[in-house]
Amino acid sequence: MSSSQNMSSVLTRQLAQFKEIKVGGKQYLGRLTEGDRKALPLLVQVGKLVDEIYIRQRWSQNERLHQYIAGHRGADDPTTAPLPDKKERLLLGLRLFKGPWGLDEERFIDSILAKDGKTVEIEIKAEPPHNGHFYPDDMTMEEYQAWVATLTGQAKLDAESYYHVVKRDPATKKLYTVPYSVEYQDLLQPAAKLLEEAATLVSDASLRKFLQSRAKAFGSNDYTDSDVDWLRISAESTLEVTVGPYENYTDKLLSLRAAYEFYVHARDFDSSAILEKFSSRLQDIEDQLPIEDQYKAKDLFPPAIVAVNQLYSGGDVAVPMTAAYNLPNDEKPIAVAGSKLVIIKNVQEGKFEQVLRPIAEQVLEQDQLGLVAFESFFNHVLMHEVAHSNGPHFLVHDKKATVRSALEEYHSAMEEAKADIAGLWAIALLLKDGTLDPKPTAASYYATFLASAFRSIRFGITEAHGLGQCIQFEFLMEQGGFEYNATTDKFRVNLDKIEAAVTALTNKIMVLQGDGDKAAVKAFIQKYGKISPHVAKALARLEALGVPVDVYPRYSILEDGTF
Known part of the structure; x- marks a missing residue:
């Protein structure tokens, strides 16, 4: 394996972007x-x-690579080329990323060499x-x-x-x-x-x-x-x-x-009881979507x-x-x-405390920082998943053709963006009609969404969720729903414009999906799926401060005698 310092530093930097959280344990098994x-x-x-x-499905050489690293005795083993870092760190990287590419598809292993140190046995390309x-x-x-x-x-x-x-x-x-x-x-x-x-x-x-x-x-x-x-x-x-x-x-x-x-x-029976009430509103939300009737689905299953x-x-x-x-x-x-929506509460709590709150402190204007709340984050994730059911799944001009088949490689990013923005639009609707408790307020949802946008974009815009969030952020900035303050180098929600901007984007994405015009979708993604200089600067600041991108699990079920 190539043992350049560059590969070692890439892995170190990638792993530093994740914070371990303890997942599961006896407290959940009562x-x-x-x-x-x-x-x-x-x-x-x-x-x-x-x-x-x-591991097999990820890449044709992935299984061989995992077996090599797992069976390797370490950097001091004289019979093979040295590893770029300790075996445990490589195994952790492979466990977290399921392959030799980390966030933004950045490679942290470049090749496996034979024992002669010259012949390449496994070549790992720069991109998966x-x-x-x-x-x-x-x-x-x-x-x-x-x-x-x-x-x-x-x-x-x-x-x-x-x-x-x-x-x-x-x-x-x-x-x-x-x-x-x-x-x-x-x-x-x-x-x-x-x-x-x-x-x-x-x-x-x-x-x-x-x-x-x-x-x-x-x-x-x-x-x-x-x-x-x-x-x-x-x-x-x-x-x-x-x-x-x-x-x-x-x-x-x-x-x-x-x-x-x-x-x-x-x-989690208590939380399930609270969340169950949202499923009954699925068709009602669909009927009120800001799109023409031909794009709306009928007879949706909650x-x-x-x-x-x-x-x-x-x-x-x-x-x-x-x-x-x-x-x-x-x-x-x-x-x-x-369909069934599964909300993983303990993972969400870990993400909010370890990632989203520190991000908000760095990117939001001080007067809106207090609006960021776990309940707003939790409920939007819920509505994101519900909103996957909303909108067109078949083309308006061919009810037998799916949106997925028409958009092909662009489908995942558009679908994630649809679920995000339609979920945010639906929350405003549910606040107005009293389904949602007025606390947290709409302003809290919007401010939490703004901070969470940076969390998603940090995953990389080659990944569907990150690209989808980038598209939304740049569109909402263009519409004036989000604003950048050059003096403070931070962002804020324009509460006078955000609702209209969210409505416009919900309409735009669903119409693009229902029309199934792949060229139009490509142009839309190319226009908005680019990180602007102000966002790039904020992302660099987060990285320089060591704010984690996400969390990774340490499974208590394997350690605390649960069995």
Whole structure:
């Protein structure tokens, strides 16, 4: 491995941007039965297997790289080229980022050398591949599209499936598909057995049904029925388990192939009861959106809303840590049973205290600093996830074509921006009609959103959430909703203009999505998806002061004798 000081300094700088928080522990397990507790170590083993699957999905050489670092004895080992830093730091970097690229896709390992110190065994490019490991490394979008155009029937469905990889025949050079159940069977089969065993132990019948049907899906490659079972896990279940292929962010080529992830949470019943009231407003919010009726969805299923405290996670869970998720993304189970919003309260609390509050102190005008509140942050994350259900998911001129398929590589950033800004717009609506308590005020939500924008942009604008937030920030600045004070070198919300600016952006993004005009979306992203000099200066100040970008977990469940 190249041992340049540059690679070592990159890793040191990347790791310094994250602060460890303790996640999970006995304080969250009071309502678990003896069977639930016995199931936990089995579920953690599933999470570790899912982690191995995702490492494969991330990059074609990722598994080899992880195995090399894990098996390496350290920088003093004379039989191999020296490592750029201590083994533990490299392993931490790989655990947090799930590959050799950190925030903003900056590489912190450049190559693996053979024992002779000259031959490159694993070459690591400056940027992660857009193909992930869902497609051949050398396959282009043009080749993929030309190939799909030749297919019909089931072959075409498999080529455009969430749950098939595309491979190249070495002899004929032709593309073909392989189902996930075959591609990852060496890991899915033992994971399925563990899920079946855990199912015999958990106390809740609906959770048991999901674990059993998900185990079956690992072999059949048909995830619809088990997704529906996941959506129907009882509100009385003390454990919340999410496991399977869900998010599409790793597939930067098409935003199509699903990556495996795993979570096990303890249900927070008190917070869930408070949050549940929001799900009943989904269609009402849709009906009042600031868009023409042709862009509005009808007969929306209110998402189930669950508040939890995380115990363990694996797979597609690279930092920044997920604070909430709204799943599934597959339209088929959504059509049957809607979606489910999972709010991870203990992670959100860690982010607010360790990251957002210090950011606010550096970027907000002093007179608005007191407006920043955890409840405003918490409720906006909630509304962000609810708002993923709002707006057009199919094109207005072709109700069979999805927004995702039309926008392809631009879909993820636009969808995250939509959920953010539409969620903020919905909060103003719910404050006005009395659904939300008037404290915190609208001003608190806007000021907290402004500070949180810097938190998201710091993830890097090559990442969907960061790019989506950058687009919003620059648009709202242009509309006068946010302002920069050159004298204080800080930002503020213009409370006279912010509501109109948020409404305008909500309309703009949803119309672009519903029209499905990829060229127009590209132009929109190119215009607003750039960090302005004032923002760049503030980001540099945050980095110079050592304000963390995000948090990473230390799992108490592995340390404190929970099992």
